[in-house]
Amino acid sequence: MKAHGGISRRGLLATCLGGALSAATAAPEKSRVVIAQDPQLHPPAASVDSARVQKLLDGALQSFYDSDSPIAAWKNVVRSGEVVGLKVNCLAGRGASTSPVLVEAICERLQEAGIPRKNIVVWDRLNDDLESAGFRVDTNPNRIRYLGTDTSGYEPELSIYDSAGSRISQTLTRVCDAVINLPVLKDHGITGVTLALKNFFGAVHNPNKYHSNAGDPYIADVNMLSPIRQKVRLTICDAITAQYEGGPSYMPQWSWRYNGIIVARDPVALDYTGWQIIERKRAEKGMKTLRELKREPKYIATAADPQHRLGINDPNRIELIEV
Numbered sequence: 001m002k003a004h005g006g007i008s009r010r011g012l013l014a015t016c017l018g019g020a021l022s023a024a025t026a027a028p029e030k031s032r033v034v035i036a037q038d039p040q041l042h043p044p045a046a047s048v049d050s051a052r053v054q055k056l057l058d059g060a061l062q063s064f065y066d067s068d069s070p071i072a073a074w075k076n077v078v079r080s081g082e083v084v085g086l087k088v089n090c091l092a093g094r095g096a097s098t099s100p101v102l103v104e105a106i107c108e109r110l111q112e113a114g115i116p117r118k119n120i121v122v123w124d125r126l127n128d129d130l131e132s133a134g135f136r137v138d139t140n141p142n143r144i145r146y147l148g149t150d151t152s153g154y155e156p157e158l159s160i161y162d163s164a165g166s167r168i169s170q171t172l173t174r175v176c177d178a179v180i181n182l183p184v185l186k187d188h189g190i191t192g193v194t195l196a197l198k199n200f201f202g203a204v205h206n207p208n209k210y211h212s213n214a215g216d217p218y219i220a221d222v223n224m225l226s227p228i229r230q231k232v233r234l235t236i237c238d239a240i241t242a243q244y245e246g247g248p249s250y251m252p253q254w255s256w257r258y259n260g261i262i263v264a265r266d267p268v269a270l271d272y273t274g275w276q277i278i279e280r281k282r283a284e285k286g287m288k289t290l291r292e293l294k295r296e297p298k299y300i301a302t303a304a305d306p307q308h309r310l311g312i313n314d315p316n317r318i319e320l321i322e323v
Helices: 011-025 050-065 069-073 099-111 127-132 168-173 198-203 219-224 226-231 267-284 297-305
Strands: 031-037 083-090 120-124 147-148 159-161 165-166 179-184 183-188 192-194 232-243 255-265 318-322
Touching: 031 099, 031 267, 050 069, 050 099, 050 198, 050 232, 050 255, 069 099, 069 168, 083 168, 083 198, 099 179, 099 232, 120 127, 120 168, 120 318, 127 147, 165 219, 179 198, 183 192, 183 267, 192 198, 192 267, 198 219, 226 232, 232 267, 232 318, 255 267, 267 297, 267 318
Parallel strands: 031 318, 083 120, 083 179, 120 147, 179 232, 183 232
Antiparallel strands: 031 255, 159 165, 232 255
């Protein structure tokens, strides 16, 4: 792998610490995945209930970390003084993008856990995508920042791992010490699903190069790029409104209100779990499996293989907790 040359000293220290933590927790016997649902989260003909979202988020984090309070749980994720990035997924615009209500709930708890507003960055590939999903671009350094990589720019040099060679967003490499990944539970017309692993296509300059063969092994290889692998602390998948066909664009005819969130440190275990949820919904609707459609997300197994070791895709080694 080619070393990345554009990381600040503070960022390098945080990256090394994150890498040490990753090494210390490598190859666990099981990976925990928490699914939290509330049937009243998004009632028919009503907007998402922000108080219920906050309560659902708190319950999920407390269950994941076995904590007595949401603040104690968040202190397992972030440390005082860090700049924390929230990598949202906004390509589809309103309807199939990371919910601003969920992002607001996370930002509230981060501040209570000791991260000041100026140290929170909500980011994605493009400013226009953020705006289309309901966020307002804001680069004021004294507030929560909302910015696309078309503002921050990409690193001038490639980061390389096997089939992946990309310039990485400077928001990730130079601004953020830690990243919380916020994908959406949905189908993808080429790669089968787009969840935790694929969300980092929004962090590289050339995602269009990585879609052949249903994204295998490219999605796994992109996630091996060191700034991505070392800085991501947690994934909170937005499953408030999920989609089982027609993604990544928003297709309301194939969407349903799952009214939940999925939490994991292991992106592979989360992707495997989300994939199974989508397959069950497809079966309920009488649709073919993703394997039958030749877009089974084999990259999930690749991400778990001995060359990548990004997580676990064996259901017998996934500790699934439903709250």
